[in-house]
Amino acid sequence: MKSNKYSRYREITGLLAGVAVLFVFMSFAAEGFFGWYNLHNVLKDLLILMVVASGMTLVILLGKIDMSAGSVMSLASIVTTLLLSYGINIVFALLGGLLAGAIIGLLNGYLVGVLNLNHFVATFATMSIAKGLALVACNGDIISSDSDVLLFIGTGKIFGLFFIVWFSAILLIIMFFLSTKTKFGYKIYSIGGSEQVARLSGIKTANVYLVTYVIAGVLAAVGGIFMAGKANSGNATIGDGYEFSVIATVLIGGTPFEGGKGGLLGTLIGAMFLAILKNGLSMLGFTPAWQYALIGLAILIAIVGDVSINERRKAEEKRRVGL
Amino acid sequence: MKRIVGFALNYYKIILLLAILAVSSSVTQDPLQNIKNMIMIQAPFVMIYSFGMTLAVITGGLDLSLGSIAAFSTCAAAFLIIKDQIFIGIAACLLIGAGLGLLNGLLITKAKVNPFIATYGMDWVIRGAVYIMMGGAMIYHFSSDFKIIADGSFLGISNLVYIALAILAILMFVFQKTVFGRNVYSTGANIKVSRLTGVNTDLVIVVVYMISGVLASTSGLLYVARLDCAEAFLGKNFGLQALAATLIGGTSLQGGKGGVGNTVIGVLIMVFLMNCLNVLKVSTLWQDAVFGLVIVVSALLEMAKQRYANYLQL
Numbered sequence: 001m002k003s004n005k006y007s008r009y010r011e012i013t014g015l016l017a018g019v020a021v022l023f024v025f026m027s028f029a030a031e032g033f034f035g036w037y038n039l040h041n042v043l044k045d046l047l048i049l050m051v052v053a054s055g056m057t058l059v060i061l062l063g064k065i066d067m068s069a070g071s072v073m074s075l076a077s078i079v080t081t082l083l084l085s086y087g088i089n090i091v092f093a094l095l096g097g098l099l100a101g102a103i104i105g106l107l108n109g110y111l112v113g114v115l116n117l118n119h120f121v122a123t124f125a126t127m128s129i130a131k132g133l134a135l136v137a138c139n140g141d142i143i144s145s146d147s148d149v150l151l152f153i154g155t156g157k158i159f160g161l162f163f164i165v166w167f168s169a170i171l172l173i174i175m176f177f178l179s180t181k182t183k184f185g186y187k188i189y190s191i192g193g194s195e196q197v198a199r200l201s202g203i204k205t206a207n208v209y210l211v212t213y214v215i216a217g218v219l220a221a222v223g224g225i226f227m228a229g230k231a232n233s234g235n236a237t238i239g240d241g242y243e244f245s246v247i248a249t250v251l252i253g254g255t256p257f258e259g260g261k262g263g264l265l266g267t268l269i270g271a272m273f274l275a276i277l278k279n280g281l282s283m284l285g286f287t288p289a290w291q292y293a294l295i296g297l298a299i300l301i302a303i304v305g306d307v308s309i310n311e312r313r314k315a316e317e318k319r320r321v322g323l
Numbered sequence: 324m325k326r327i328v329g330f331a332l333n334y335y336k337i338i339l340l341l342a343i344l345a346v347s348s349s350v351t352q353d354p355l356q357n358i359k360n361m362i363m364i365q366a367p368f369v370m371i372y373s374f375g376m377t378l379a380v381i382t383g384g385l386d387l388s389l390g391s392i393a394a395f396s397t398c399a400a401a402f403l404i405i406k407d408q409i410f411i412g413i414a415a416c417l418l419i420g421a422g423l424g425l426l427n428g429l430l431i432t433k434a435k436v437n438p439f440i441a442t443y444g445m446d447w448v449i450r451g452a453v454y455i456m457m458g459g460a461m462i463y464h465f466s467s468d469f470k471i472i473a474d475g476s477f478l479g480i481s482n483l484v485y486i487a488l489a490i491l492a493i494l495m496f497v498f499q500k501t502v503f504g505r506n507v508y509s510t511g512a513n514i515k516v517s518r519l520t521g522v523n524t525d526l527v528i529v530v531v532y533m534i535s536g537v538l539a540s541t542s543g544l545l546y547v548a549r550l551d552c553a554e555a556f557l558g559k560n561f562g563l564q565a566l567a568a569t570l571i572g573g574t575s576l577q578g579g580k581g582g583v584g585n586t587v588i589g590v591l592i593m594v595f596l597m598n599c600l601n602v603l604k605v606s607t608l609w610q611d612a613v614f615g616l617v618i619v620v621s622a623l624l625e626m627a628k629q630r631y632a633n634y635l636q637l
Binding site for chain 2: 067111115116117118120121122124125126127128129130131132133135136139140241244247257287289290292293294296297299300303304307308311
C-alpha cells in the first residue's frame with residue numbers, strides 16, 4: 001500500500017513537471033500567452049473542463065465510461081436558453097438545464113448499472129439521443145438569451161476573478177471531499193477495483209452506478225450552462241466532441257480505464273495540460289482545422305501512452321507474483 | 324403467452340420491417356416506387372459501410388471511424404479523379420481506406436487501446452486531417468466515366484445494387500467458408516482460446532479493420548460518384564447508423580455471433596425507418612435521437628433474448 005501511495009505521488013509530480021514544461025514553452029513561444037488576461041481565460045476554460053471531467057473521473061473510477069457528456073452539455077445549454085426564451089424565471093431555467101443532465105445521467109445509470117448493457121454502447125446511444133433532443137428542441141438554430149444573470153454566470157467577475165472560477169472551486173472541493181472522505185467515495189473505488197467483490201461485501205452496486213451517472217450528468221450540464229453563459233446563447237453543437245477531451249483529461253491525469261485507481265487530483269493536472277495546449281495552439285496561430293487535428297492527435301497519444309504504461313505495470317505485477 | 328413472446332423475440336426483425344413498411348406505405352402515394360427507390364438507391368450505400376461495422380463487431384470491437392475514413396480517402400482520391408485519372412484515383416482511395424484501417428487495427432492489437440476509444444479517437448483525428456486537406460473547399464464536376472459507377476444501371480437495376488450484392492457475396496463466402504472467416508468468428512467468441520489454439524488473433528483483427536476501412540472508402544466513393552461532389556463533411560453519420568443497423572440486425576456486441584447477412588435486414592430496417600419518418604414529415608433533426616434509440620432497443624432485445632432463452636425455449 002505504501003509503495004502504491006509513493007508511486008502515485010511520483011506520477012502526480014511527473015505530470016506536474018510535464019505541465020510546467022508545456023507552460024514555460026508556451027510562455028516563450030506563443031505571443032500573448034503569458035499575461036493575466038489570457039491566463040485568466042485559460043483558468044476559466046480549465047475549470048469548465050475540470051467540472052465536467054470530475055464527473056467523468058468518478059465514472060471511470062467505476063470502470064465505466066460516459067460518452068454522453070458532450071451532448072448533455074449541448075442539451076443543458078439548449079434547455080436553459082429555451083426556457084429563458086419562454087420568459088421563465090432564470091432560477092427555474094437553470095434548474096431545467098440541470099434536470100436535463102440528471103435525466104440523461106439516470107438513463108445512463110439505469111442502462112449500465114441495472115440492465116447491464118455494454119457501457120460504451122449504452123452511453124454512445126444516449127449521446128446521440130441527447131444530441132438529437134437538443135437539435136429537435138432548438139430546431140437546429142442558435143437560441144440567444146437576453147438574461148443578464150446567464151451572461152454573468154459566463155463572463156461576470158467577483159473580486160477580480162470570474163464567477164466560473166469561484167463556483168467551480170466550490171464544486172471541486174465538494175467533489176474532492178465526496179470521492180476521498182465519504183462512504184460513497186470508497187464504494188466507487190471498491191466497485192472499480194472489483195465489482196464482484198464489492199457486491200459480495202454488501203454494496204448495492206446498482207445504486208452506486210445510478211448516483212454516479214446522475215452526478216456526471218449534472219456536472220456535464222453545469223459545464224453546458226457555463227458554455228451557454230460565455231456566449232449568452234444556447235447551441236446544439238456546443239459540446240460536440242467535448243466528451244473526447246474530457247475522457248483524455250481523466251486518462252492523462254492517471255485514472256486508467258480499468259477503474260479503481262487514480263483520482264480527481266490527477267484529473268485537475270490533466271485539465272491544466274489540455275487547457276494550456278488548446279489555448280497555446282490557438283495563440284501560436286494554428287487554424288481551427290489544425291488545432292482540431294493536433295489536439296485529437298495529442299489526446300490519442302496520451303491514451304495510447306496511458307494504456308501501454310498500464311500494460312507494462314500489469315506485466316510487472318504478474319512477474320512479481322510469479323504467474 | 325410464452326409462445327407469443329418467444330415468436331416475437333425470434334422474428335422481431337421481420338415484424339419490425341413489415342410494420343414500418345405498412346406505416347410508410349399507407350402514407351405515400353406510390354408505395355412500390357418508394358420501396359424500389361429505397362432498395363435500389365438508399366440501401367446499397369448504407370449496406371456497404373455497415374458490413375464493415377459488422378465485421379468489426381464480430382471480432383468483439385467496433386469501428387466508429389467509418390465516416391471519416393470515407394471522407395478522407397474520397398477527398399484525397401478526388402484530386403486524382405478530377406484530373407481523369409479514374410483508375411488510379413479509385414485504387415488510391417481503397418488503399419488509403421486499407422491504410423487507415425491498418426492504423427485502427429494496430430492501435431487495437433499492438434497498443435492495446437479499447438476498440439471503442441481507438442476508433443472514436445481516429446475518427447476525430449482523420450476528420451481534422453480532412454478539414455486541413457480541403458480547407459473548406461469542395462471538389463465537384465467529375466467526368467461521366469466516373470459518375471456512371473453510381474448512376475448507371477443494367478437490366479433496369481441500379482449498378483449500386485450489383486456492387487452491394489457482389490460485396491455481400493464475397494464477404495459471405497469469405498466469412499462462412501474460409502479458414503480466415505472462421506478464425507474471425509473464433510477470435511470474437513473467445514480471443515484467449517483462439518490464441519491458444521494457434522490463431523494469430525492480432526493479424527485477424529488487423530485484417531478485419533483493414534477490410535472495414537476499404538468498405539468505408541468504397542461506399543464513400545459511391546457517394547461521391549452519386550452526388551458528383553467530394554467534401555469534408557461526408558459520412559458524419561456513418562458510424563452511428565452502421566452501429567444501429569448492425570445491432571438491430573442481430574449481430575451481438577459480445578462478438579463471435581451474427582454476420583453480414585443479418586446486417587442486410589438491419590440496414591433495410593434502418594433505411595425503411597428513416598424513409599418512414601420522412602414521409603410522416605418528421606423533421607430530419609430527429610435522426611440522431613432515432614439512431615440512439617434503435618441502438619438501445621436492439622441491445623435490450625438482444626439481452627432479453629439471452630436472459631430468457633431457456634425459459635422461452637428459443
